[in-house]
Amino acid sequence: MAEVLVYVDHVDGAVRKPTLELLTLARRIGEPVAVALGSGAENTAAALAEHGAVKVLTHDAAEYADYLVVPKVDALQAAYDAVSPAAVLVPSSAEGKEIAARLAVRIGSGIITDATDLEAGDEGPVATQSAFAASFTTKSRVSKGTPVITVKPNSAAVEAAPAAGAVEALAVTFSDKATGTKVTARTPRESTGRPELTEAAIVVSGGRGVNGAENFSIIENLADSLGAAVGASRAAVDAGWYPHTNQVGQTGKSVSPQLYIASGISGAIQHRAGMQTSKTIVAINKDAEAPIFDLVDYGVVGDLFDVVPQLTEEIKTRKG
Amino acid sequence: MSLRIVVTVKYVPDATGDRHFADDLTVDRDDVDGLLSELDEYAVEQALQIAENADDAEITVLTVGPEDAKDALRKALSMGADKAIHVEDDDLHGTDAVGTSLVLAKAIEKAGFDLVVSGMASTDGTAGIVPALLAERLGVPQVTLLSEVSVEDGVVKGRRDGDTASEQLEASLPAVVSVTDQSGEARYPSFKGIMAAKKKPVQSWDLSDLDLEAEEVGLEGAWTTVDSAAERPARTAGTIVKDEGEGGKQLAEFLAGQKFI
Ligand SMILES: Cc1cc2nc3c(=O)[nH]c(=O)nc-3n(C[C@H](O)[C@H](O)[C@H](O)COP(=O)(O)OP(=O)(O)OC[C@H]3O[C@@H](n4cnc5c(N)ncnc54)[C@H](O)[C@@H]3O)c2cc1C
Ligand SMILES: Nc1ncnc2c1ncn2[C@@H]1O[C@H](COP(=O)(O)O)[C@@H](O)[C@H]1O
Numbered sequence: 001m002a003e004v005l006v007y008v009d010h011v012d013g014a015v016r017k018p019t020l021e022l023l024t025l026a027r028r029i030g031e032p033v034a035v036a037l038g039s040g041a042e043n044t045a046a047a048l049a050e051h052g053a054v055k056v057l058t059h060d061a062a063e064y065a066d067y068l069v070v071p072k073v074d075a076l077q078a079a080y081d082a083v084s085p086a087a088v089l090v091p092s093s094a095e096g097k098e099i100a101a102r103l104a105v106r107i108g109s110g111i112i113t114d115a116t117d118l119e120a121g122d123e124g125p126v127a128t129q130s131a132f133a134a135s136f137t138t139k140s141r142v143s144k145g146t147p148v149i150t151v152k153p154n155s156a157a158v159e160a161a162p163a164a165g166a167v168e169a170l171a172v173t174f175s176d177k178a179t180g181t182k183v184t185a186r187t188p189r190e191s192t193g194r195p196e197l198t199e200a201a202i203v204v205s206g207g208r209g210v211n212g213a214e215n216f217s218i219i220e221n222l223a224d225s226l227g228a229a230v231g232a233s234r235a236a237v238d239a240g241w242y243p244h245t246n247q248v249g250q251t252g253k254s255v256s257p258q259l260y261i262a263s264g265i266s267g268a269i270q271h272r273a274g275m276q277t278s279k280t281i282v283a284i285n286k287d288a289e290a291p292i293f294d295l296v297d298y299g300v301v302g303d304l305f306d307v308v309p310q311l312t313e314e315i316k317t318r319k320g
Numbered sequence: 321m322s323l324r325i326v327v328t329v330k331y332v333p334d335a336t337g338d339r340h341f342a343d344d345l346t347v348d349r350d351d352v353d354g355l356l357s358e359l360d361e362y363a364v365e366q367a368l369q370i371a372e373n374a375d376d377a378e379i380t381v382l383t384v385g386p387e388d389a390k391d392a393l394r395k396a397l398s399m400g401a402d403k404a405i406h407v408e409d410d411d412l413h414g415t416d417a418v419g420t421s422l423v424l425a426k427a428i429e430k431a432g433f434d435l436v437v438s439g440m441a442s443t444d445g446t447a448g449i450v451p452a453l454l455a456e457r458l459g460v461p462q463v464t465l466l467s468e469v470s471v472e473d474g475v476v477k478g479r480r481d482g483d484t485a486s487e488q489l490e491a492s493l494p495a496v497v498s499v500t501d502q503s504g505e506a507r508y509p510s511f512k513g514i515m516a517a518k519k520k521p522v523q524s525w526d527l528s529d530l531d532l533e534a535e536e537v538g539l540e541g542a543w544t545t546v547d548s549a550a551e552r553p554a555r556t557a558g559t560i561v562k563d564e565g566e567g568g569k570q571l572a573e574f575l576a577g578q579k580f581i
Contacts, residue, residue: 011484068480068489069452069462093483094448094465101417101449102456110418110543113447126547132339132444136549143545180461181495184477185488202580226580244467244481244502250335251359251440251501259580269335273446280578281555282571288560295555298574302563310568318572318581 002030002086005079007099008048008056009091013040015047017199018091018153023051025118025156029125030086032163033057035079035170037072038064042167049165051158057082057170068181069095073102075172080107082170085146087125089118092150100150109145116155116256116277125149133250133273153198154256189245197229197246202259203278205231205248206241207271209264209285209304213241218308219263225315231255231275233265249274263304267292284308323377323471326433327367328424328454329360329396331389332444339444344539345546346414347444349386356392360439361506364396366499367437368507370471378402380431384412384423390522397517398509405431409526414539417445421453423537426530428458435476438498440465451498461491467502 004026009016019034026032034053036044041058048056057079063071076099080088090100092114104111115127124147129138142148197203204226206219216230223230232242234249248255250270260278265271267283267290275281276295283292288301300307333339337352364381371377381396383389384407393404407427415423428436436458441448448465455462463469466478466489476495480487481502509517527534535541561570575581 068464068487073456095482097447097449098452098462098464101447101452104418104543105421105453105456110416111449112544113417113449130552131341131549133335135339135552136341137552138341138345138546138549140544140546142543144543177459177461181463181489181491183487184490186485187487188485189483245483250443250446259575259578276552280580281558282574284567284571288562293558293560296560297555297558298571299558299560300563300567300571301560302567306565307563307567307571310566311571312568314569314572315575315581318576 003033003083004030005076005083005085005088006032006034006053007076007088007090007096008034008036008044009093009096010036010040010044013043015044016091017158018151020047020051020158021153021156022089022091022151023048023053024159025151026089027052027161028118029120033083033085035076037075045165045167049163050160052161052163053165054163056165056167058167059170059172061172063174063178066183067179068183069098069102070180071174071178072099073106074174074178075170076103077106078172079170087147087149090148090150092152097150100148104148107145109148110142111148112140112142113150115149115151118149118151130277133269134276152254194223195227195229197231197248197253198255200229200255200257202226202228203231203248203255203257204228204261205233205265206236206263207233207265208235208239210236210241211264216242218305222261222308222312225312225319233271262292263308265292266290267295323371323374324432324434325367325371325377325379326428326431326436327363327379327381327396327401328436328438328450329364329381329383329392330357330439330442331355331383331385331392332357332442335443341549344414345549346539349388354388354391356395357439357443359441359443359501362499362501362503363437363439364399364401365506366469366503368400370435370469374471380405382424382427382431383407384415384420384427393522394517395509397520398514399507400513403520404522406522406524407526407530408524411527411534411538414542415537416542416544417447417449418453418543419537419541421450421457423530423532424450425454425457426532427525428454430530434493435471436496438496440498440500451496455496458496461495463489463491463495464498465500466497467500469497469499469503
């Protein structure tokens with residue numbers, strides 16, 4: 001069976017969920033061979049084996065943390081040369097897309113970004129993508145070279161499928177371009193203790209209607225009552241009420257949770273672009289004409305300062 | 321020596337219009353008004369600020385696109401860029417991101433550059449990969465997705481806000497930079513700027529000017545093939561209630577019915 005390279009996104013050896021989803025998709029096309037780089041790379045092996053990786057190629061070097069993107073491209077290319085895979089799959093993070101794109105040019109291949117599903121096809125893997133703020137769904141293939149495909153979080157279920165997951169050291173020689181962009185300082189994000197926005201099953205978002213940073217606690221309280229992640233519209237982020245990392249939409253995160261609750265958000269096309277594929281959508285807005293209501297499964301026309309606290313209380317009561 | 325800045329700008333269909341695909345599954349550009357991608361306005365703005373802080377700089381705006389794409393160049397010129405290059409050729413129709421980066425890289429090399437400034441993503445394709453592709457093809461450092469950028473003494477510095485960390489980056493010129501919509505509001509063209517733009521030079525290049533063959537680009541030469549495009553079924557109309565004191569409880573009832581509580 002053909003091998004499929006899967007680029008592993010991990011933090012010090014802890015594999016992030018989108019990579020495990022990628023393994024589910026990779027198994028539809030061939031045998032997953034994972035590539036894990038940087039500090040803690042070898043510690044990823046157990047989780048990767050558990051989810052279907054037949055092999056885990058690892059390499060650690062200071063370059064991965066000290067320089068931007070290119071060292072990782074060099075390593076992924078080394079893995080590509082060693083394995084000659086049928087396809088290369090990479091999680092669709094900002095960095096993942098850049099790594100994948102540069103690899104594609106180096107190996108003379110086409111690239112598909114932000115796939116939301118993947119199946120085997122007669123002429124290679126067929127990727128599903130969303131277009132025009134998720135108002136269209138397309139099916140595409142890479143028609144030149146080995147398919148390089150980046151896949152969005154929440155595109156497949158994580159499935160256990162134990163495999164050997166044999167760890168092998170990857171031999172990497174860095175190119176002279178590897179040290180071109182130096183990372184001179186790094187400030188890690190502080191964890192909020194809430195689920196990761198792109199991975200969460202429930203997302204609770206607030207917009208301009210929240211009317212102030214201090215009021216975002218209303219949104220956070222609702223989120224916490226449901227074990228949800230917190231999102232924000234760009235208007236709320238631009239006003240400085242909530243961090244940009246939490247922005248949902250075209251220039252923020254794109255989310256596809258089981259449940260999305262929008263409060264005080266009008267539903268502009270750029271916001272919809274990031275949440276339109278959510279399974280169930282709920283909105284609270286005092287303007288009955290707000291376009292967000294075109295998307296909802298359930299909407300409440302009302303003041304969020306009344307509705308949201310009442311909802312939070314009711315959830316707490318029901319959950320006991 | 322003058323700092324030569326090339327800003328890549330894309331002409332895109334208006335996102336608030338009814339965007340759709342043409343019969344050949346390329347982006348339909350006839351039925352929806354086009355404009356300079358809003359995300360590339362940020363690139364023009366940062367280039368202008370970098371030029372203002374340099375002793376001597378020249379900004380060239382570059383687009384690959386159909387005839388109407390001149391509008392995007394005009395807008396960038398009226399914001400303050402010095403000159404423009406329009407790569408236009410019928411054979412470019414249907415070019416994908418990898419192909420576009422090939423054409424842009426050839427044009428950037430021909431124009432001459434110390435710094436390329438791009439937007440974070442195009443608002444129609446939204447891939448966000450062209451800047452990385454340009455850095456790869458041009459063989460220069462990529463300093464991308466910056467929310468803050470500055471250039472001094474031949475070195476570009478910037479801040480990249482990622483998922484897990486915020487990073488300070490640094491590279492020597494020549495380099496490719498891309499900037500996000502967090503980098504600072506773009507200026508509006510002034511009346512004077514709009515008048516001045518009319519006199520600024522716009523060069524047109526075709527594939528032969530860039531030593532490219534038709535087979536390398538366009539729909540035929542694309543590295544990817546779109547097999548189908550379907551409109552997402554409209555979401556079925558949901559229940560909408562007016563809050564008359566019990567809105568939160570009604571919503572909780574709905575969520576419980578859906579097993580979310
Ligand atoms: C290139 C580009 C990229 C963009 N990217 C993004 C993006 O990634 N994400 C994003 O969100 N936007 C994005 N935008 C901006 C987008 O166009 C909208 O401006 C933005 O989404 C509006 O945010 P909002 O809905 O919070 O604010 P508004 O549109 O002002 O809506 C506020 C809503 O709150 C309601 N409201 C007010 N008070 C209350 C109350 N007390 N109770 C209940 N409801 C109340 C109002 O009725 C209104 O509907 C982008 C724009 C551009 C041009
Ligand atoms: N046809 C084009 N002409 C000029 N610049 C482009 C073109 N396509 C993409 N770009 C540039 O590349 C950036 C990222 O685009 P993309 O990778 O298509 O999302 C854009 O913000 C532009 O700066």
